Amino acid sequence: MxxxxxxxxxxxxxxxxxxxxxxALRKIVVRILEGSRRGHLGAAYSLIEILRVLYDDxxxxxxxxxxxxxxxxxxxxxxxxxxxxxxxxxxxGFFPKTELDKFCQEDGILGGHPxxxxxxxxxxxxxxxxxxxxxxxxxxxxxxxxxxxSRTFVIxxxxxxxxxxxxxxxxxxxxHKLSNLTVLVDYxxxxxxxxxxxxxxxxPFADKWRAFGFAATEVDxxxxxxxxxxxxxxxxxxxxxxxxxxxTIKGKGISYAENNLKWHHKNKISDEEIQSMLAELEVxxxx
Amino acid sequence: MRKLCLEKVYExxxxxxxxxxxxxxxxxxxxxxxxxxxxxxxxxxxxxEANIIGIAAGLALEGRIVYVNTIATFITRRCFEQVVLxxxxxNVNVRLIGNGGGVVYAPLxxxxxxxxDIAILRAIPNMTIVAPADxxxxxxxxxxxxxxxxxxxxxxxxxxxxxxxxxxIPFAIGKVFPMREGSDALIITTGVTLKASLDAxxxxxxxxxxxxxxxxxxxxxxxxxxxxxxxxxxxxxxTIEEHTLMGGLGSAVAEIVAEANFNPSKxxxxxxxxxxxxxxxxxxxxxxARYGISAEKLVAVVEVLSQ
Numbered sequence: 001m002x003x004x005x006x007x008x009x010x011x012x013x014x015x016x017x018x019x020x021x022x023x024a025l026r027k028i029v030v031r032i033l034e035g036s037r038r039g040h041l042g043a044a045y046s047l048i049e050i051l052r053v054l055y056d057d058x059x060x061x062x063x064x065x066x067x068x069x070x071x072x073x074x075x076x077x078x079x080x081x082x083x084x085x086x087x088x089x090x091x092x093g094f095f096p097k098t099e100l101d102k103f104c105q106e107d108g109i110l111g112g113h114p115x116x117x118x119x120x121x122x123x124x125x126x127x128x129x130x131x132x133x134x135x136x137x138x139x140x141x142x143x144x145x146x147x148x149x150s151r152t153f154v155i156x157x158x159x160x161x162x163x164x165x166x167x168x169x170x171x172x173x174x175x176h177k178l179s180n181l182t183v184l185v186d187y188x189x190x191x192x193x194x195x196x197x198x199x200x201x202x203x204p205f206a207d208k209w210r211a212f213g214f215a216a217t218e219v220d221x222x223x224x225x226x227x228x229x230x231x232x233x234x235x236x237x238x239x240x241x242x243x244x245x246x247x248t249i250k251g252k253g254i255s256y257a258e259n260n261l262k263w264h265h266k267n268k269i270s271d272e273e274i275q276s277m278l279a280e281l282e283v284x285x286x287x
Numbered sequence: 288m289r290k291l292c293l294e295k296v297y298e299x300x301x302x303x304x305x306x307x308x309x310x311x312x313x314x315x316x317x318x319x320x321x322x323x324x325x326x327x328x329x330x331x332x333x334x335x336e337a338n339i340i341g342i343a344a345g346l347a348l349e350g351r352i353v354y355v356n357t358i359a360t361f362i363t364r365r366c367f368e369q370v371v372l373x374x375x376x377x378n379v380n381v382r383l384i385g386n387g388g389g390v391v392y393a394p395l396x397x398x399x400x401x402x403x404d405i406a407i408l409r410a411i412p413n414m415t416i417v418a419p420a421d422x423x424x425x426x427x428x429x430x431x432x433x434x435x436x437x438x439x440x441x442x443x444x445x446x447x448x449x450x451x452x453x454x455x456i457p458f459a460i461g462k463v464f465p466m467r468e469g470s471d472a473l474i475i476t477t478g479v480t481l482k483a484s485l486d487a488x489x490x491x492x493x494x495x496x497x498x499x500x501x502x503x504x505x506x507x508x509x510x511x512x513x514x515x516x517x518x519x520x521x522x523x524x525x526t527i528e529e530h531t532l533m534g535g536l537g538s539a540v541a542e543i544v545a546e547a548n549f550n551p552s553k554x555x556x557x558x559x560x561x562x563x564x565x566x567x568x569x570x571x572x573x574x575x576a577r578y579g580i581s582a583e584k585l586v587a588v589v590e591v592l593s594q
Contacts, residue, residue, distance in 0.1 A: 125376050134338045138345015145327045168338035
């Protein structure tokens, strides 16, 4: 398509090794799992670099004042990826790291899906799929009406993109030419039952977004430089919302969890598994 | 009732930057003046209710007060999960204005009959449900909707309903309104069935049965204390509503009656649409009459229970 920006590397089959920060964030996720022994690990580990680049380099926010009106808004529409979101929010100081040890526990604020009323930094309660983009359009329309330069970023899952409401919202964002709205799709090509190609094929995925009025590009969703390069160039076109298809690997960083649906949501994680995950995350190419 | 309701939204929006209006694919010309004068806060988004509710939630999370209007069935059934999670869970200031609550769209068949809207929305925490009886009451309700906290459903009648309520008593969300005093029986009604209730009470009075009428425009939160007080002094309680018997006003009152341990216990009956899809067309009042949502049926039921 002619309106595809030419900024990003094509999806890289040889995804780069994880640097120290990417491994550190994944270790925070292991800490969360150590307390709860359960969670959507695969869905979180495909997402770490997307969140990392957003929160390290792109988003404007103040962890001491999470409701700062001039902040950028970020919605994790694929709420089951919240282990990664909690890791980065705690790392940035939105809430004390001790909360991480109480994931899914009675006296904690961090549930298996994120709740805006409980977790500082969470903009919208998500978990049931297909809600986040519409809420994000509300944020973006409000910013436009109020003439603020706050931007909205919405992270969708690929399985989530089976939902009709996602495409209702896409059509609407295109109609409104919401250049202050960016969609990032965590395209790990697996959903609960199997591969997205078998369960509900989304291809041609980027073209679908373009057809709905977005400017779209594709990046390797674990390549920090590629993500940063794409995100620093939004909006790709001045009168369109932007879509970034992030090619990722489910469970990225733990060899036996990668592309392994048993780790989509894992229950009863053992001491041995915790130790082996930590051991694997110790090894890597430091950037 | 609908016209006044929407005009009020426009009126409020002129002076209050927080107010947005959203519609799906409403009749041509709806709120044209709003659209022309305040285009930035007028959104007509097409036949995509799930998306509309999500956008309304996003706007409301940013401090806006969003009035959403479309046909009642589509605003309740089609996007139920968005209403539960985006509006209820976030507890945001979005007002759903449902055209044709009950069997207003009788000629159009079951797809357009909002006979379960109250039941659907009653199950949602934080949701307020109001069903005014006439335009005058709508006029008193609307100013209160601006500052009311949390999501709200406003059930619209067909329009041109007879004016039965008066300005003597200020409207209050969550309150009931005694419309007739009586000691032998109590009719509890919401929305446009107030007319049948008052007519029935008049007939019953002539027959020597002193019948009170309690108008309950707020079905949720229900004014339980007042309902218990009014029910305490009568042996017979009948509810009437333009709604299925499964989960509406009658069910809500039955829950209160069952837990109250009245001694002696009440003779109690609900009038409404039975557990069926109405399978014939015709006009609103015809459908209501077929299922006994009428003054005649009320009279007969109260007579039987009073014996």
